[in-house]
Amino acid sequence: DTAVSQTPKYLVTQMGNDKSIKCEQNLGHDTMYWYKQDSKKFLKIMFSYNNKELIINETVPNRFSPKSPDKAHLNLHINSLELGDSAVYFCASSQEGGLARETQYFGPGTRLLVL
Amino acid sequence: AQSVTQLGSHVSVSEGALVLLRCNYSSSVPPYLFWYVQYPNQGLQLLLKYTSAATLVKGINGFEAEFKKSETSFHLTKPSAHMSDAAEYFCAVSSNSGGSNYKLTFGKGTLLTVNP
Numbered sequence: 001d002t003a004v005s006q007t008p009k010y011l012v013t014q015m016g017n018d019k020s021i022k023c024e025q026n027l028g029h030d031t032m033y034w035y036k037q038d039s040k041k042f043l044k045i046m047f048s049y050n051n052k053e054l055i056i057n058e059t060v061p062n063r064f065s066p067k068s069p070d071k072a073h074l075n076l077h078i079n080s081l082e083l084g085d086s087a088v089y090f091c092a093s094s095q096e097g098g099l100a101r102e103t104q105y106f107g108p109g110t111r112l113l114v115l
Numbered sequence: 116a117q118s119v120t121q122l123g124s125h126v127s128v129s130e131g132a133l134v135l136l137r138c139n140y141s142s143s144v145p146p147y148l149f150w151y152v153q154y155p156n157q158g159l160q161l162l163l164k165y166t167s168a169a170t171l172v173k174g175i176n177g178f179e180a181e182f183k184k185s186e187t188s189f190h191l192t193k194p195s196a197h198m199s200d201a202a203e204y205f206c207a208v209s210s211n212s213g214g215s216n217y218k219l220t221f222g223k224g225t226l227l228t229v230n231p
Contacts, residue, residue: 055214
């Protein structure tokens with residue numbers, strides 16, 4: 001059973017389109033995250049939710065809107081896609097989110113290519 | 116702000132040779148440090164983490180790392196490289212992002228290639 005899953009795995013779309021990426025975790029964790037990995041493999045956190053509440057919101061354009069319908073799901077909606085949004089987006093989860101020593105468990109990633 | 120720096124974006128070793136991947140941290144408080152591995156086209160997997168319990172941390176797949184406060188380092192080692200170790204390795208520090216919320220701040224990664 002996949003602990004953290006993401007759909008779709010690949011996403012190719014045109015500039016200006018709106019797209020969503022879905023993430024689900026079956027670990028019973030309270031906290032979920034979205035990270036962006038750019039073409040140089042640099043990983044940066046975008047958002048974090050704890051029990052459906054947004055707790056981390058890094059300097060991300062407001063075209064990106066996360067939504068957490070329940071604590072097992074965290075979706076990422078992107079409006080008006082731009083070329084610079086092309087990246088790999090990783091979802092992750094951790095048990096509580098309030099402990100510095102917690103391990104984060106990552107999904108397989110969604111590879112987004114904007115043409 | 117807490118950060119990590121990985122020295123060397125690419126390390127190449129022969130199969131059976133020692134693997135040494137370098138990570139230095141910057142932190143005003145005792146850090147929690149992690150090493151993650153990313154195999155091609157996959158997500159990140161935890162190799163090991165330092166949580167102040169012991170300075171020498173053993174992880175999966177024969178990897179270990181030693182926390183050295185005097186050198187602000189947390190280098191990753193493996194005595195004998197295997198072809199299957201070829202991957203991207205990330206050092207990360209857990210940093211406070213406000214209140215009781217924590218995030219991982221990653222280094223830029225080190226690509227390990229293993230030559231037969």
